[in-house]
Amino acid sequence: MIALSNRDTLADAAVEAARGAGELALAFFRPGAATSAGISHKPGGSPVTEADFAVDRFLKQRLESLLPEAGWLSEETEDTPARLSKSLVFVVDPIDGTRGFVAGRKAWSIAVALVEDGRPLFGIVHAPALGETYVAVKGAGARLNDRIIEVSKLRAIDASSRVAAPVFLAKQLHALGLHFDLQPKISSLALRIAAVASGALDAGFASENAHDWDIAAADLILQEAGGRLTGLDGRAIVYNRQDTRHGLLTAAPAQIHAEVNAVARNINRLAKQ
Template sequence: MSLDPNRDALAARDLLAAAAREAGEVARAYFRVGATTSAAVKTKPGGSPVTDADLAADALLKRRLGEAFPEAGWLSEETVDDAARLGRRALIVVDPIDGTRAFVDGDPRWAVSVALIFDGRPVAGVVHAPALEETYAAARGAGAALNGAPLKPPIRSDGAGYRVAGPKPLLNAMGARLGATMHIVPFVPSLAYRMCLVASGALDFAVAGANSNDWDIAAADLILEEAGGRLVEASGDRLRYNQARIQRHVLLGAPDALAPRLLEAFRAAAGA
């Protein structure tokens, strides 16, 4: 399709969702709940794993979304980055399996993450968790949904503390600054899924340590924004995509109503 982001965000979201579900089925064929994947596993430079399932899902997404958005550049964890994308107004950002270690070990909290960027911000985004049968999707200006049900995260009071996810030292430092109890949930291996839990209200907020990449967060960024939240670095500014730098500093995902207070504590904790 020839993209007009003001007109076509919903159609783009639906195309991304269909492709993400198809890629999820490709990956799911290799997944074993509570057991090691049947896919061959290799180690990439830097020590992170990649499986045949990652590569097969990535190839499917590149084919499907390349056909749907021929004018868009491409950025994926499993594809060599091409600087030519920087000259495109539109960009597809993909993580075919966000949470590969979880996938390998039989933990169902992995996801296919797909976003369409236009002029530096997401206009459509999908985080599909096949093993959990959960699909988060958003289109700019049209809201966010989980399995078709609209998302709006509830706000809990400080008196009840905060239900949170992310690196414990950073969260505990924030709790000390806020004078609030941090109820830290067990590690959520998919960063995209972690931020979607904020969008759904399952978490009050979440943080990510330094060195996440754009493919980890682009889709969840829009989902959180359209649900009434934000994903930011310590500056507090909305993130910009299709830049030369794709690796991020520490990140905070939070509802808009909580963000001003949380940001002060987040900056202090991140600085420490």
């Protein structure tokens, strides 16, 4: 058990837990080939593997031992109302980008955040197959493999800007006059947002129905690197609500976020007409 006041030590221990979970997941991962893990499907058709469940169990045991008073919210654990009465909650995606993991693509991650009163205190996005670990502690900056990262210095989105978005959404953005260089799909939403934090992308979009576990860790990483992740209202996202789903999201450096978000709002407005 580690006291919450010792935030850096707590975050370091959580990073080690995420790396341990990564080793567990890698045992099922086959680069360029189908996973060795057993696969089932959730209602709606999205895949889930035995690796997802194994990582979930591993992280729950390790993280709860670090901070027993914290609640638990994970994609692969049945949700209960108990977390809603907790000011501290671990928010976890055991494998973010399961479709990519299943197909042997390397851009999947393990996402871990500790949330206090609706906002992250620390966030970890660990991509074992890529050898990348993004970490942020509130007020202490963001790092990729222990190197300080910052968002792009871009002052406006233009045709050369590197942007990640679902193809259907990219087409709508182009139709509204926002032109950019659409980047290849990143299976993990957490990694997509983290890539904006590192400056590898200039902006990113996520369609509706991302959940807390997809974005909480990356949200803080982006914030600490000088960017913003918000819904269409432009406000900081609040986590650990009863409904964990979110609407259309925009991720961008702080200096261009308002521009990016304004175009996204136009898409939403047109869709409702």
